[in-house]
Amino acid sequence: MNQKQLVGIEAASYVSDGMIVGLGTGSTAFFMIEELGRRVREEHLHITGVTTSLQSKVQAQKLNIPLKSIDDVPYVDLTIDGADEISADHHGIKGGGAALLYEKIVATYSKEVIWIADESKLVEKLGKFPLPIEVIPYGSKQLLHFFAQKKMAPTLRQRQDGEILLTDSGHYIIDLHLGQIDDPKAFGHWLSQLTGVVEHGIFSDFVTKTIIAKGHHIITTDVKKEKN
Ligand SMILES: O=C[C@H](O)[C@H](O)[C@H](O)COP(=O)(O)O
Numbered sequence: 001m002n003q004k005q006l007v008g009i010e011a012a013s014y015v016s017d018g019m020i021v022g023l024g025t026g027s028t029a030f031f032m033i034e035e036l037g038r039r040v041r042e043e044h045l046h047i048t049g050v051t052t053s054l055q056s057k058v059q060a061q062k063l064n065i066p067l068k069s070i071d072d073v074p075y076v077d078l079t080i081d082g083a084d085e086i087s088a089d090h091h092g093i094k095g096g097g098a099a100l101l102y103e104k105i106v107a108t109y110s111k112e113v114i115w116i117a118d119e120s121k122l123v124e125k126l127g128k129f130p131l132p133i134e135v136i137p138y139g140s141k142q143l144l145h146f147f148a149q150k151k152m153a154p155t156l157r158q159r160q161d162g163e164i165l166l167t168d169s170g171h172y173i174i175d176l177h178l179g180q181i182d183d184p185k186a187f188g189h190w191l192s193q194l195t196g197v198v199e200h201g202i203f204s205d206f207v208t209k210t211i212i213a214k215g216h217h218i219i220t221t222d223v224k225k226e227k228n
Contacts (some may be wrong), residue, residue, distance in 0.1 A: 003118035003213035004069055008032035010218050011080045011116045011211050012039065017046050020073050022106040024081025025053040025099035028116050032080050037063025050076055052106050053099040054168050076110040077083070083115045084166075084201070085129045086122055086210060090223050091102075091184040095132030095201035098157070099165050107206045114209045122212065126184050128173035132201040138215055139196045140172050153177035170199050 001009075008031025015021055015036060023033050033056060040063065042104070049065045051072060060067055072075070081103055084096040092115060107113050135143055147154035157165045159174035160200050165173055181187050181202070181206040188202040192221040212219045 001060055004028040004054060005031045005118075006216075006218060007116040007118070007211045008115045009018045009035045010220075011114050012036050014078060014080070014114060014209075015045070015047060019066075019077040020048045020050060020075065021047045021052045022076045022079025022081070022110050022113075023056045023065075023111055024079065024116075025103060026082040026097045028082035029056065029080065029120070030059065032116060033059050033063065033065070035061075040065055043128065048073065050079075050106055052079075052081065052103040053097070055097070055099070056120075062183070070106055070109060076106060078112045078114065079110040079116045080108050080116060081107070082102050082204070083117050083121055085119060085126050086115060086212075087184070088122075088124050090210070091126055092203040092207065093126050093131055093168040093201050094203050095130050095134070095173070096129065096172055098132070098134075098165060100132055100197045100201045101134050101167060101169060101171070104203065104206075113206050114211060115207045116211045118212070119214045125180050125182065126202070127178045130177050131181070132157070133174045133191060134167055134169075134171045134198040134200070135174055135175060136196045136198060137170075137172050140174065143194070143196050144174060147174065147176060160176045167197075176222075 012035035083092040085093040185204045191200040
């Protein structure tokens with residue numbers, strides 16, 4: 001079993017009958033959704049899934065996991081999602097798979113958020129992974145220029161066929177190559193107030209538990225407890 005599978009299956013064990021579950025996106029969340037599908041099928045687990053991307057929606061539908069929109073549930077009990085980077089103080093970068101906007105919306109209305117990752121995602125400080133910024137197409141060249149002037153080495157994300165990548169909500173992604181983000185919260189606030197920016201990939205104060213694979217072991221950290 002690989003590390004992503006290990007943490008995906010472990011995280012799915014936190015889901016119990018009757019829960020409304022936020023289903024994350026990406027190659028790690030994939031294994032968690034598969035395991036929930038197995039439990040629905042074999043253990044008759046009753047849950048309602050709230051997906052964070054078209055990709056997760058298609059997977060969950062194939063597995064017959066009942067789904068609702070975030071707008072049709074009162075809240076989400078628990079969201080389980082991957083991350084591109086997790087810093088020592090539990091900030092995260094997300095959006096490597098272009099799902100940051102829906103992921104942040106679902107996480108915002110979740111009582112608990114578990115991040116699952118292999119050890120390669122752990123960093124002292126965020127920023128080596130290019131920071132995804134979801135932007136409105138109109139004016140995006142101006143934003144690219146603006147970020148370039150600020151020496152943030154922006155790139156407009158493309159699909160493999162060279163076309164501009166469109167998110168599930170029809171926006172573009174600009175990736176900022178920053179190297180290091182010293183104050184993720186402050187930088188996130190700065191990004192949020194830029195005209196044309198829909199959302200950014202810095203996730204601060206969302207995660208309540210991390211489940212990380214190190215070698216063949218699983219390290220679970222309760223983030224709330226650490227802060228208290
Ligand atoms: O947009 C994608 C999400 O933020 C993913 O959770 C993140 O990119 C991690 O994906 P993976 O588990 O494939 O590394």
